[in-house]
Amino acid sequence: MTQVVDPHWAWEAYRPSDxxxxxxxxxxxxxxRASFGATWNELEEGxxxxxxxxxxxxxxxxxxxxxFDLQTAPLAQSxxxxxxxxxxxxxxxxxxxxxxxxLQEKLTLFWHNHFATSNAxxxxxxxxxxxxxxxxxxxxxxFRDLLQEISRDPAMMVWLDLNQSKKGTPNExxxxxxxxxxxxxxxxxTEKDVxxxxxxxxxxxxxxxxxxxxxxxxxxxxxxxxxxxxKWAGSDIVRICLEQPSAPYFIVGKxxxxxxxxxxxxxxxxxxxxxxxxxxSDYNFGAVIDTVLRSNLFFSPMAYRSRVKAPVDFxxxxxxxxxxxxxxxxxxxxxxxxxxxxxxxPSVKGWDGGQTWLNGQTLLTRQNLTLAITSTENPxxxxxxxxxxxxxxxxxxxxxxxxxxxxxLFLQGDIAPEARAKLLDYxxxxxxxxxxxxxxxxxxxAHTVRTVxxxxxxxxxxxxx
Amino acid sequence: MIPARRDFLKSALATGGLVSWGLTVPAFLSRTAAAAPxxxxxxxxxxxxxxxxxxxxxxxxxxxxxxxxxEYAKLRPTLKLPKEQVKKLNDHVGLxxxxxxLAGLLQDQALxxxxxxxxxxxxxxxxxxMDIWQxxxxxxxxxxxxxxxxxRQLPAAGSFHITGKNEGAPLALAGAPVRVPSITxxxxxxxxxxxxxxxxKKQQRTLIEDAARMREGxxxxxxxxxxTAVNTYxxxxxxQEIGKNYQPRSTYPNTPLASxxxxxxxxxxxxxxxxxxxxxxxxxxxxxxxxNTHADLLxxxxxxxxxxxxxxxxxxxxxxxLMMTFSEFGRxxxxxxxxxxxxGSAAPMLLxxxxxxxxxxxxxxxxTKLSMDNLVHHTDFRQVYATILDNWLGIKSKEVLxxxxxxxxxxxxx
Numbered sequence: 001m002t003q004v005v006d007p008h009w010a011w012e013a014y015r016p017s018d019x020x021x022x023x024x025x026x027x028x029x030x031x032x033r034a035s036f037g038a039t040w041n042e043l044e045e046g047x048x049x050x051x052x053x054x055x056x057x058x059x060x061x062x063x064x065x066x067x068f069d070l071q072t073a074p075l076a077q078s079x080x081x082x083x084x085x086x087x088x089x090x091x092x093x094x095x096x097x098x099x100x101x102x103l104q105e106k107l108t109l110f111w112h113n114h115f116a117t118s119n120a121x122x123x124x125x126x127x128x129x130x131x132x133x134x135x136x137x138x139x140x141x142x143f144r145d146l147l148q149e150i151s152r153d154p155a156m157m158v159w160l161d162l163n164q165s166k167k168g169t170p171n172e173x174x175x176x177x178x179x180x181x182x183x184x185x186x187x188x189x190t191e192k193d194v195x196x197x198x199x200x201x202x203x204x205x206x207x208x209x210x211x212x213x214x215x216x217x218x219x220x221x222x223x224x225x226x227x228x229x230x231k232w233a234g235s236d237i238v239r240i241c242l243e244q245p246s247a248p249y250f251i252v253g254k255x256x257x258x259x260x261x262x263x264x265x266x267x268x269x270x271x272x273x274x275x276x277x278x279x280x281s282d283y284n285f286g287a288v289i290d291t292v293l294r295s296n297l298f299f300s301p302m303a304y305r306s307r308v309k310a311p312v313d314f315x316x317x318x319x320x321x322x323x324x325x326x327x328x329x330x331x332x333x334x335x336x337x338x339x340x341x342x343x344x345x346p347s348v349k350g351w352d353g354g355q356t357w358l359n360g361q362t363l364l365t366r367q368n369l370t371l372a373i374t375s376t377e378n379p380x381x382x383x384x385x386x387x388x389x390x391x392x393x394x395x396x397x398x399x400x401x402x403x404x405x406x407x408x409l410f411l412q413g414d415i416a417p418e419a420r421a422k423l424l425d426y427x428x429x430x431x432x433x434x435x436x437x438x439x440x441x442x443x444x445x446a447h448t449v450r451t452v453x454x455x456x457x458x459x460x461x462x463x464x465x
Numbered sequence: 466m467i468p469a470r471r472d473f474l475k476s477a478l479a480t481g482g483l484v485s486w487g488l489t490v491p492a493f494l495s496r497t498a499a500a501a502p503x504x505x506x507x508x509x510x511x512x513x514x515x516x517x518x519x520x521x522x523x524x525x526x527x528x529x530x531x532x533x534x535x536e537y538a539k540l541r542p543t544l545k546l547p548k549e550q551v552k553k554l555n556d557h558v559g560l561x562x563x564x565x566x567l568a569g570l571l572q573d574q575a576l577x578x579x580x581x582x583x584x585x586x587x588x589x590x591x592x593x594x595m596d597i598w599q600x601x602x603x604x605x606x607x608x609x610x611x612x613x614x615x616x617r618q619l620p621a622a623g624s625f626h627i628t629g630k631n632e633g634a635p636l637a638l639a640g641a642p643v644r645v646p647s648i649t650x651x652x653x654x655x656x657x658x659x660x661x662x663x664x665x666k667k668q669q670r671t672l673i674e675d676a677a678r679m680r681e682g683x684x685x686x687x688x689x690x691x692x693t694a695v696n697t698y699x700x701x702x703x704x705q706e707i708g709k710n711y712q713p714r715s716t717y718p719n720t721p722l723a724s725x726x727x728x729x730x731x732x733x734x735x736x737x738x739x740x741x742x743x744x745x746x747x748x749x750x751x752x753x754x755x756x757n758t759h760a761d762l763l764x765x766x767x768x769x770x771x772x773x774x775x776x777x778x779x780x781x782x783x784x785x786x787l788m789m790t791f792s793e794f795g796r797x798x799x800x801x802x803x804x805x806x807x808x809g810s811a812a813p814m815l816l817x818x819x820x821x822x823x824x825x826x827x828x829x830x831x832x833t834k835l836s837m838d839n840l841v842h843h844t845d846f847r848q849v850y851a852t853i854l855d856n857w858l859g860i861k862s863k864e865v866l867x868x869x870x871x872x873x874x875x876x877x878x879x
Contacts, residue, residue, distance in 0.1 A: 169802020173752040356633030359647035360697040435661040460690040
């Protein structure tokens, strides 16, 4: 790609204009990135409210957040007691589906991919859920606090062997990934830095599920890390990492890929204003999110459909738009098949994302998942996500309006005209087709609605975020 | 040999017909190729390569064990394997006790161990080092893989990434002229519809496939989705013609890796002209309490690869098969304080097949002359790749690797 973007323009607030009006496509785009897609009402209300108010309400979240937390908390406790990692996934997906503040869940997912910790090794649903809680608390808060606390987080301590790292025989696992994956990026430190930093992190143990510092196991000698010498402890290493010029760039670069684009390269020049803001605000992540979501670049064609939908966005998005009421378990299993098994990332690097989400197998599995969700005949979803019921709710008349309803709901009508023509053609001829003898007229109509919905979801455009 | 198909492809490539559409299907799975002569018919002798990736950094020192070296026990106070249990390959080294299957293939002249493999200035990041191995390059930015590039010289060779559920397509396969299909199982590799009748089903499928084919001035990413879709729908249709009830001639253990290799065997047996397979197994990042975890992983590899080899041998494909293992790095010579090992560098590669030079190639890296506490390599992994490219796949390694690498003596009569 050869586009040159003015970094100053890129991060200035977007104002609707004749050249770039506030339209349904932008509402859909905003909800795909800052939430898990939109419902019909969210699209229509966002269109009326305009960008500022819509973004405000996404940042703030809707009413009933405390009640929702109270409602979901007891289940988390019993999942922890039963140490049921599979249910922990369902629980989080339930929160993604129905939280009044989906942006917080979405950014918690960002941090989960950043501090990618797998319960396959941790094997403790309580630890995993408490790490989730830590990331959610700081999801739009201070990255400094998050990084300090994650270094003493029980799930992380097990995952990267911090709890095994002792004076004289340090374990390098955490120290390396802290620099490579959590704060600086490869090439910004030496092997010597890793080994010295590992000494600083010795002495942390898990006691009754809590992180405890044992001075006897801590190496309190001098360490030389990233050019600074002292009797460093783990928290000093985190501080030293955050003093490196590469740290703000590394984090906003990852955020850029998550919220803005996987296609347009994140050059240092483009990221500079964001990185500067991040550094000056002492790593206030929420403020950077605010800037990005309101920006010109975010609402430009360069960001539009410039990511491949992650499985979570794909699956949660469909159920959300269909206003389905499902437990998280059906989705958790399906998303595992699509390659995004939450709380079980493939490695400490998290999911590679982007084009790696889609291959022959995952594409077919995605298409087959859309069928499972829309058919009403799949045991995982049943009638809880019935497109025919949605069409009835909004009083959509049969015929062309059905096609256009689903195209607007899922793709804001933005597809190749030939594809729409083919869908209309299918819809118009559907009444002529042979159906099983026991079907009522109503069955046949509902079948066409569900099929049209399924076909819309199989369009290539729907794979893009 | 399959001259007809090759010639077709050559002419298609020459006119730009097949490739420049941008919506190509793997040639061996396309309708045209389906009509081409059978690669699997008697007389077909095309070589097959199965790459087995050990993800996480396999502890080479406890895979190929220098059981006679007194330093070994000193480096591994809690992780050392007892001398008498090691599966001896010669008077110096032997395989881990869990690898009896592979060690047994030595009698069949089918196991070759290349010791001390690595590359200069080894990187100890999992992800960077894995990229280096998969791209066969240490350049700063890596966007194409060594297999992907090799496939440009083998346009008719069928290739598959056989994958688990939480695993993306590897960099190693990037850069292929047509995307290499990833498959989990044949049953799951098909497009389902909810149709009122068979006519309805056909209409729906046609609509789904046509929508993927349509193009106008579109962004790159959408084009990528369309290519993947067209490629997949057509491959899927072709693969559904394969018999579902594959009867292996050996017993595969019930592990994911073994299932992957069994599917590879089935695809080889299905006469599609499949020649390249890529599979992986994760879990080798053993920083703590390594002993049992590592033994279990090595048992899985050994048993799965042995079953595959025996299945293939029983079907007369013994001399067409070459399996190659690799990992992004070995592990630190001295164990750490958590009964595990931190990231290291040099490690062995295992080669299995009917034409390998059986036995051990090269010395075990010295246990005393370490670099940053790590074993030092004497053989560059690209030397092994080059030998496989030149002498096994019959293509020019220099075009894949960018430079000449001295071959390693890994094949009989090579």
